[in-house]
Amino acid sequence: MIRLRPLLVATGLLALWQAICLATAVPPYILPDPWRVARTLWTRLDLVLAHAATTALEILLGLLLGTLLGAASALLLAASRRARIWVLPVLVVSQALPVFALAPLLVLWLGYGLPSKVAMAVLIIYFPVTAAFHDGLRRTPQGWLELARVMGARPAAILWRVRVPAALPAFGSGLRVAAAVAPIGAVVGEWVGSSAGLGYLMLHANARMQTDLLFASLLVLCLMALLLWQAVDRLLRCLVVWPSEPLHPA
Amino acid sequence: MQPVEPAPGLALAVERFAFEGRLLFEGLALELPAGRMTCLLGPSGVGKSTLLRLAAGLLPGAVRTASDGEPLSGRIAWMAQSDLLLPWLTVEDNLILGFRLRGADREVLRAARERARVLLERVGLAERARALPHELSGGMRQRAALARTLVEDRPIVLMDEPFSALDAITRHRLQELAAELLRGRTVLLVTHSPLEALRLGHEVRTLEGLPARLGPPLRPAGNPPRSADPALLALEARLLEELAGAGREPLGVAA
Numbered sequence: 001m002i003r004l005r006p007l008l009v010a011t012g013l014l015a016l017w018q019a020i021c022l023a024t025a026v027p028p029y030i031l032p033d034p035w036r037v038a039r040t041l042w043t044r045l046d047l048v049l050a051h052a053a054t055t056a057l058e059i060l061l062g063l064l065l066g067t068l069l070g071a072a073s074a075l076l077l078a079a080s081r082r083a084r085i086w087v088l089p090v091l092v093v094s095q096a097l098p099v100f101a102l103a104p105l106l107v108l109w110l111g112y113g114l115p116s117k118v119a120m121a122v123l124i125i126y127f128p129v130t131a132a133f134h135d136g137l138r139r140t141p142q143g144w145l146e147l148a149r150v151m152g153a154r155p156a157a158i159l160w161r162v163r164v165p166a167a168l169p170a171f172g173s174g175l176r177v178a179a180a181v182a183p184i185g186a187v188v189g190e191w192v193g194s195s196a197g198l199g200y201l202m203l204h205a206n207a208r209m210q211t212d213l214l215f216a217s218l219l220v221l222c223l224m225a226l227l228l229w230q231a232v233d234r235l236l237r238c239l240v241v242w243p244s245e246p247l248h249p250a
Numbered sequence: 251m252q253p254v255e256p257a258p259g260l261a262l263a264v265e266r267f268a269f270e271g272r273l274l275f276e277g278l279a280l281e282l283p284a285g286r287m288t289c290l291l292g293p294s295g296v297g298k299s300t301l302l303r304l305a306a307g308l309l310p311g312a313v314r315t316a317s318d319g320e321p322l323s324g325r326i327a328w329m330a331q332s333d334l335l336l337p338w339l340t341v342e343d344n345l346i347l348g349f350r351l352r353g354a355d356r357e358v359l360r361a362a363r364e365r366a367r368v369l370l371e372r373v374g375l376a377e378r379a380r381a382l383p384h385e386l387s388g389g390m391r392q393r394a395a396l397a398r399t400l401v402e403d404r405p406i407v408l409m410d411e412p413f414s415a416l417d418a419i420t421r422h423r424l425q426e427l428a429a430e431l432l433r434g435r436t437v438l439l440v441t442h443s444p445l446e447a448l449r450l451g452h453e454v455r456t457l458e459g460l461p462a463r464l465g466p467p468l469r470p471a472g473n474p475p476r477s478a479d480p481a482l483l484a485l486e487a488r489l490l491e492e493l494a495g496a497g498r499e500p501l502g503v504a505a
Binding site for chain 1: 303306307308323324326327328330332334336337338347348350351352353382383384402
């Protein structure tokens with residue numbers, strides 16, 4: 001029953017959508033009914049999938065690079081006090097900039113192709129990953145650090161063998177947020193200027209009143225985002241097998 | 251598990267030590283006789299744990315001298331009230347954590363692992379070597395922590411209320427085990443239980459007042475672990491009286 005619940009909710013929402021279309025007789029270029037969207041998706045599957053592949057690549061590359069950069073920054077901030085006092089304020093101020101406003105600049109600098117979209121995704125992912133991981137690195141339970149000190153641990157070993165694993169659950173929360181927002185970055189990048197990708201296809205379809213195609217693209221984008229989130233969640237569950245709270249908050 | 255080298259005594263001298271605006275210690279000197287277990291007893295908040303931290307070198311402000319004149323670094327092991335097992339490491343990997351943190355080479359690591367297996371056997375956890383800490387009960391975890399302290403094989407062992415979070419039966423068993431496994435080492439055991447101190451300590455010292463003063467060493471008859479016979483229980487009652495009397499607050503006020 002619990003496994004079926006999402007399916008039931010989805011079916012219910014689709015039925016509601018179909019009912020609204022039937023009841024209001026709204027023209028399909030304003031709101032196509034789900035049946036029509038499904039048919040369009042089927043007949044134009046090749047087109048949608050080709051564009052979806054582009055977007056998927058942008059998202060994955062963005063997620064990978066953004067996570068690597070974010071993790072590296074957090075480690076740098078944790079390892080060096082000097083880095084912390086110089087870089088942390090810059091990092092916070094950089095978040096005050098609306099990333100969407102940078103999209104036209106990125107297209108101008110990096111061109112219409114893949115790099116500007118990946119850069120957009122990286123920008124949007126970078127901060128949540130850095131902030132979450134850095135926070136986790138700062139909150140190592142005091143008792144573990146004291147134990148390591150009495151054991152005569154080298155500082156690098158404390159970072160790698162105690163602080164980093166202890167911060168993995170926090171890093172995981174950052175990564176989950178990143179997986180959820182990465183598609184936004186890629187699609188916004190495509191809206192500003194591109195010749196491929198689901199964002200491009202949606203804009204294109206919208207301009208030609210092919211609202212059913214727009215909905216079909218949106219559907220595929222949603223599915224991709226859900227799959228990505230699920231995959232990241234699975235991976236993190238394999239990595240972090242212990243209860244997220246320390247057994248003793250020492 | 252006898253230590254390889256004979257354990258030195260440890261002398262601790264604190265000139266003045268203030269913590270959060272309170273003068274905790276002034277002109278305090280504590281002597282831990284070599285190869286003996288000293289139990290430090292006192293009410294909570296008196297600074298027992300702070301004194302232990304000073305002895306461990308976790309806090310600055312104490313002069314520490316080993317009776318053999320050699321430097322102390324690398325000769326102290328520490329066991330806290332909570333087990334401090336790392337939740338992502340198996341029990342066995344937790345036991346050899348110190349060696350990993352010091353960057354031990356493969357040869358040393360293998361010897362440590364061997365020692366860890368022997369000690370897991372001794373504390374009755376051989377079957378659970380590959381388990382993660384959250385899969386164990388509180389008593390098992392504290393046994394693993396005791397084994398980890400012993401794998402370190404340091405002549406001086408400092409223990410900060412290591413059994414106080416356990417139920418009475420588990421505590422009793424672990425006390426016996428600790429007394430047996432720590433024989434021959436110089437041990438400082440901080441506790442708030444007079445009975446625990448009397449059962450385990452070659453010497454029992456009390457810490458009370460503000461700034462805290464050490465009472466004279468009390469040496470119960472016989473060798474630890476002592477059974478709780480009437481004589482020991484009488485001693486416990488006397489100690490309790492003494493400790494309660496020192497920091498006496500008017501009992502009638504609360505009632």
